[in-house]
Amino acid sequence: MLNRILAMRDAGILGINARNRDFVMKHNPRSGYPLVDDKLQSKKLAQQAGIAVPELYAAIHTNHELQNIPAIIHQFPSCVIKPAHGSGGNGILVLTGKRKNRFTKANGLTLDEADVEFHASNILSGVFSLGSVPDTAMIEYRVQQDPVFEAICYQGVPDIRVLVYRGIPAMAMLRLPTRNSDGKANLHQGAIGVGIDIAGGKTTHAVQQNRQIDEHPDLGIELGGIEVPGWRTLLKLAAGCYELTGLGYLGVD
Template sequence: MSRWFVRPSTLRRRGVMGLNRRNAQLIAPLNPRHYYPLVDDKLRTKELALEAGIAVPELYGVIATNHDIRNLPRLLARREDFVIKPAHGSGGNGILVVTGRMQNRFRRGSGRLMDLEALGHHVSNILSGMHSLGGQPDRAMIEYRVRFDPLFDPVSYEGVPDIRTLVYKGYPIMAMVRLPTRDSDGKANLHQGAVGAGIDLSSGITTRGVWHHRIVDLHPDTGHPITGLQIPGWERLLMLAARCFELTAMGYLGVDLVLDRDHGPLMLELNARPGLAVQLANDQGLEHRIRAIDDLPTRTLPPEARARQAMDLFHTTARPPA
């Protein structure tokens, strides 16, 4: 078989799901359109999560109008570090990370300093919809800056590595760690150039990585191996992901979690149209796993039991590094 493309029959045998099938069989029937605002608006997601007792980064404040920008100094008064992001942002745009302050100046993640006025301008841009899809007017959220687990230090380049879990009808079926690279400009989206590393659901150990549709075992920027990493508190993390199903009632959901050094797994955002690259990272097609869930006799279990069942069902036989 050619190295440039793969036979459709091979894909079918491996149970790989294509975009057309994902749209027709997962998103259209399982994700009712009117629930989309719940996940597209990060503020509403956060409210729902808080009501359900799901851990999220603490919200320091919301700025909804240009008039409210006056309150910015008061909101930030006792904060050393924080993140400002648009409620409807996508692809990691418009996210401003402040890691510390020197009197009235704020140090950004990149090390540059900016003053309060520049901060206010950034908020104003967010409100005008500069960073949200379709340019609709937006709100700016100011929230806790995640101090991510030192586990990921050697395998990420700037940015925040996160864990994407696919939840099908409440069951976690596949997961990967998304590691920012120089290519992805600190963002954790695979199609922007981040590395995805598949995770064995039963153990929480990373299996192999995929970068620009190619298999990699080392992080392209740091050179550290990305296979065989044990994610701490894996069972707790999967349970958190499974619980997000109850928030939105969406049957096909992407749950983005981060591992905080102090607070453990926190839910960052939900995605109603999660992509399919996770299949490459895990060297597994989604269809077999979906069928395994559909074949379960009872599906009215509490989230914790669902997560445990998924751990029993799906264990990747880790491929030996090539």
């Protein structure tokens, strides 16, 4: 095990402990944490800086406000409901539309109003939040994917993470939803991580649950060599988040 760790270090692979010690703790003042731990606060900051973010339809702060959810989701049946202080993709409910009086998920399953209210109630109770503290449920516009990604996404929308070091984009990856991840672009839940060449914006190598792969396991499509649209714009947007937060080591999704 020790030899493996040393070999990884010599190859330039940064372990999570070294990352936290030498980058997160060293370059990120704790005073800046609340700006990014609270998605509502992050959204307000981004809007003030002119950065595009999904429209916020509503924020549910109390159990009394849960009664407003049926009207909101009937008006916006394609939406995302998530905790303001969630982590690891937990607690995110994606609704893709409405069929009669039921609401469809990306995997085709349907929910009724009570199901959605119950999920939001769990968010308020802190089931998905950092430290299990009471939380806020955010109801947002469901982002639509670029046509380039339609062939390589399973029942969901991908996202892109750019790691910004002291204001300079250093690394990036594309996260693709799969059957295992229930249509969510969350690596912990089984999504695929695809490296992106930071200079050119093309995908390189892909990994799913610690295993290198060449094709999407559900779709059979090659994952390398795909050009990410608007790449230069994405890099500028990510770099701008350094000035927005003052955090020297930052992951921008």
